[in-house]
Amino acid sequence: MSGHRSTRRRWSQSTAATLAAVLLAVVLAPAPVAAQGSVNGRVAITERPGEATTDFNATVVYLVPVDSAPRPPVAKAKGEKVPSASIAMNGRAFVPHVRVITPGMKVEFPNQDPFSHNIFSTATGAAFDLGLYGAGKSKDATFKRAGAFPIYCNIHPRMTAFVVVAPTSWYAQAGNDGRWTIEGVPAGRYTLHVWHERATEVKQSITVLATGLSDVSSSLDARGFKFSPHKNKFGKEYDKNSAVRY
Amino acid sequence: MKPRGLSLTLKIFLGTALVVVAIVGATLAITARQASRTVDDSVTRVLASAREAVSAQLTGGGKGLLESATTFAENPQFRSIVEERVGTDVLDQAQEAATSLNAIWVQITDAKGLRIAKSDEPGAPEVDMLGSAEIRSALEDDGTTGFGVTKDSVVIQVAAVPVYGAGKIVGALLVARAIDDAFAAELKQRSASDVEIIFHTTNATGATVISASTLGRTPEVLAAIEALPETNDASAEMRVERDFAEVHYVGLAAVLNNSAGDLAGGFVMLKNRDAEFAGFKRLQQSLLLSGGLGILVAGLLSLLLARGITRPVSKLAEAARRAADGDYGTTIPQTSRDEIGVLAGAFRNLLGDLKEKQALVDFLSSGDTAKTVQLQIMSATAEQRIEQGGLVPGNRFAGRYEVKEILGEGGMGTVFKAVDGELGEVIAIKTLRTQFLAQDPTALDRFRSEIRLARKISHRNVVRTHDIGENSGVYYITMEFVDGKSLKDLIKARRRLPLGVTLSVGKQLARALEVAHDMGVIHRDIKPQNMVVEPDGVLKVMDFGIARMASRKPESGVTQQGMIVGTPEYMAPEQVTGGEVDHRVDIYAAGCVLYECLTGRPPFQAETAYQLIAKLLEEVPEHPAKLNPDVPGALDALVMAMLSKDPAGRPQTALALHDRLAQIG
Incomplete structure (x- = not known):
């Protein structure tokens, strides 16, 4: 997606007043940033006995910096086309x-x-x-x-x-094998969020070095997932007798 | 001579086996009957409950389908799509409904019943659907459900509901759910009674088609469906009983109607009766097994039992066979105290008797005793007397008897052989010396009554007395003609008799006396002259009841010569002295007979009757054992006891005498 990234160090030194300008600068002109690494890992999903995971790619991971870290760009300038x-x-x-x-x-x-x-x-x-x-x-x-x-x-x-x-732009969707990679993550401490529609969201603390971080393993538990039909936009059930899941 | 037919062993075995088989068979029959009844009851109950369950499932399915269709049709956007009739969207919604409601197809019509979409047929023509009772009903604002049949003969359950636009009905939604194998399988599972279910209908040509089946679509299943009676009464329940793949099923059949009440198809529920019977089959097998074991055990037991019984019995049979062949020498062991043992004992006695009789027969045939000794004592004076009564050989006597020849003459009278003209029988006629009768007018009456009593004695060892009569002053009795030799003659001819022959004579005499005494007849004149031995060894005692005639009143006693009837040599002391006489005088006389058999002479011998009487009253006779060393001690003692002066010292009955003789040998 977008390539607007900055280092933890710079953010940690910034003040609230300079934040917007810095961010704008980053968005407008990506600066060469040192100490950005790649974080990769693998998600394992614990299924009910006898069931196999077929939807690893529905897993979403994202990193939230710890220690009042600066947020990645979320706003746009006037006239700017919204991504x-x-x-x-x-x-x-x-x-x-x-x-x-x-x-x-x-x-x-x-x-x-x-x-x-x-x-x-x-x-x-x-x-x-x-x-x-x-x-x-x-x-x-x-x-x-x-x-x-x-x-x-x-x-x-x-x-x-x-x-x-995702609240930050350090996110990724897992592949069909449950592997994911987030590029351009500055060194620092983060909370790794692992989301899947059939499991409770898992949060893990990780420390990303300048060289990045490899083989972060996460484990989701889908055994407690219970399907419940949604209602239509009028707040009514589509068909309570239906055997089809929706 | 071998035993013919089944051996006793086999009979006992077969009998026992038969009892076991009968018990097992009866048990099987009863349990089979009971099981059959129980199974039938159970099958009937299961089918009834399955019928309930299937009906409930079908009803519930229809209701659910109706509900789902209603819900689907309530979505305002669906309504507007139908109202606006955007072709692609209507088709999409038909398909969506088909998927959501698990229908084989969904059709949507407009308010006029014109089809605007069919889920499984994107380009379906806009045909008039008012032919469908469900569509008509739905367009009249009444959602309905019922059964139907698809083009390709699948029974379906359908539901049709109205689709509302702005305050009016803008169309109808028709949903069809197939009653297919999966449906039938689910029904079977839900009924939880292991009942097979078959749904069927007829195709356009009227042929029966199976729409759904948990039993497959074999020709025999089809044939069973085709055999169902035709009806469109949905409340009718038809009982079915068929075999499929060699399994016996009992079932119930019912029909399915569409909402107009027309026949759409039917279904049959089948319960495997054999499976219900399986428990009983196991019981039956164990019964058969235990029955077989029972037969085996019974067989072994009966074999053992049978051998226990048949071994002595076959020994007896063998001995009897040899006896029949003339060999009486077989020894028979005393095996037990039971019936077989008693039988063996009896048979041993019988063999002993036969042996003795055989000895007698052998004795008779060996000696030179063929000449008729009786005739030797015939005297001229006797002949003259006989002629007086017309008793001459060749004459007819008493108008009835054809006199053949004179057999002999005894102390009482003369004996003739004659033929009874009326009966054609050979008899013997014995004249009676009337002098005895003439002296006492009442004597004849007494004599008659005595004869009447005596003639009742019927025994192989007793000469049968027939009648008493009088002809021209001659009194006579008729009796059985016996062809044999008198014991007296035998003794005379042989000097004395062998021990075995003596015992045989004694025992046969004892038997004759036993019978007579039992009837209250005392012989009073037992002597060797009164006994005849037939060629076959049977001893016969003559003249029962005749001696009475000669027995005068006691007081007339022995003081007058000629009053003593019979033969003093064989008379008991009390008889001679005119004392009270009872049957024991015959025992005494029998003792004399045995004494004579063993020694060749009576116990007492004298020149005159008086001397003789004196002897027998006072003297003890010489022991027979002294005169004949062959006489065993026991027999010697027995004879001496029989000759006891005091009646109480003798064997008290003829039976006791017989038994003592039998003990000796």
Whole structure:
């Protein structure tokens, strides 16, 4: 995504007054930064007996600096185009199922199906309803707050997606093998957040050296996950008798 | 002569086995009956509850389908899509509904019943769906559910609900759920009674089609469905009983109707009766096993038992066979005290008797005793007397008897052989000296009654008396004709008899006396002359009841010569002295007979009757053992006891006498 990164040292020395300017400078002109490393790791998900993990790539990891560390850029200057991401509707499904963004970004929802969809979210702080729109059209929604927000279609209950708004830009989505890598992480102490839709979020303290950090292992427990059907945008159940999950 | 047919051992074994088989068989039959009844009851109960469960499942399924369809149709956006009839969106929603509601297809019509989407047929033509009772009902604002059949003959459960627009019905949503194998399997699982379920319908050509089955679609399953009676009464329950793949099933059949009440198909529930029977089958097997073991044990036991019984019995049988062949020498061991032992003892006695009889027979045939000794004592005077009564050989006597020949003459009268003209039987006629009768008018009556009593004696050792009569002043009795030799003649001819022969004579005499005494008849004149030995060794005692005639009143006693009837040599002291006489005089006389058999002479001998009487009253006879060293001590003692002057000193009964003789040998 964006390449706006800065060192922990510089942030730690900055004051509240200079923060905005520094950040703006960073955004406008990425400065060569020393001591940036790569952090990588692997997520393990404990499943119920006999079940195998098939959705490692729905895992989102992000780092939050400890010690009042400066936040990465979340605002934009006037006239500046807001960075955007996209989740398409294709074959009565959201593609991708999980999209990670940073606060303030908007997500496009292009309809690639031959029929209409009605994308909505009832999540607190991120509620929206894009209304029914047909093939070829696209609408978007902006996410201001950090958090993980479920996205649905009002006429296709099985369509679900998550927009995960990470508070920093040091984030990554795991691959199908559960491995992830975050590049350009300044040395320092961080809290590693590991999120997955079927598990309780895990937080780990890590210390990133100038050379980075390798093989951070995290373990999620999905055994306690219990599926519960969501309601439509009117707050009603789609079909309580249905055997289909939505 | 070998035993024919089954041996005793086999019979006992078979008998025991038969009892065990019968018990096991009866147990099996009873338990089979009981089990069959129990299984039938259980199957009936299971089927009834399965019927309830399946009905509840079908009803619940229809209700659930209706509910889901209603919920789906309540989504305002779905309503607006139907109202606006955006083709792609309607189709999408039909497909969405099909997926969400697990339907094989979903159809959506407009308010007029014109189909605007079918989930499984994107380009489906806009046909009029008002032919469907469910659509009609839905468009009339009444959601309904029922059964139907698809084009390709799958039984379906359908639900149709109205789709509302702004205050009006804008269309109908028709949802069909297939009643397929998966559905049947789930029903079977949920009914939890292990009941097989088959759903069936008919195709366009009227052929039976199986829509769903937990038993497969074999020809025999199809045949069973085709055999069901036709009805469209949904409340009818038809009992079915069929074999599938050699398993016996009992079941219930019912029909499925659409919401208009027309026949859509039916279903059959089948319970494996054999499986219910499995428990009993195990019981049956263990029963058979224990029955078999029982037979085996019974067989072994009966073999042992049978050998215990049959070994002595077969020994007896062998001895009897040899006896029948004339060999009486077989020794029979006394094995036990039970019935077999008693039988062995009896048989041993019988063999002993036969042996003696055989000795008698051998004795008879060996000696030169063929000439008729009786005739030697015939005198001319006797002949003259006989002629008086017309008793002449060749004559007819008393108008009935054809006189053949004179057999002999005794102290009482003359004996003739004659043929009874009326009965055609050979008999013997014995005349009675009337002088005895004439002196006492009542004597004849007494004599008659005595004869009447005596003729009742029927025994192989007693000569049968037939009748008493009078013809031209001659009194006579008729009796059984015996072809043999008198014991007296035998003794005369042989001087004395061998021990075995003597014992045989004694025992046979004892038996004859036993029978007579039991009937209250005392012979009073037992002597060798009154006994005949037949060629086959049977001893017969004659003249029972006749001596009475000669027995005068006691007071007339012995003082007058000629009053003493019979033969004083063989008379007991009390008889001679005219004392009280009882059956023991016969025992005494028998003692005299045995004495004579053993020694060749009576115990006492004298020139005159008076001398003789004096002797027998006072003297003790010489021991027979002294005269004949072959006489064993026991027999010597027995004979001496029999000759006791005091009746109390003799064997008290003829039976006792017989037993003592039997003990000797």
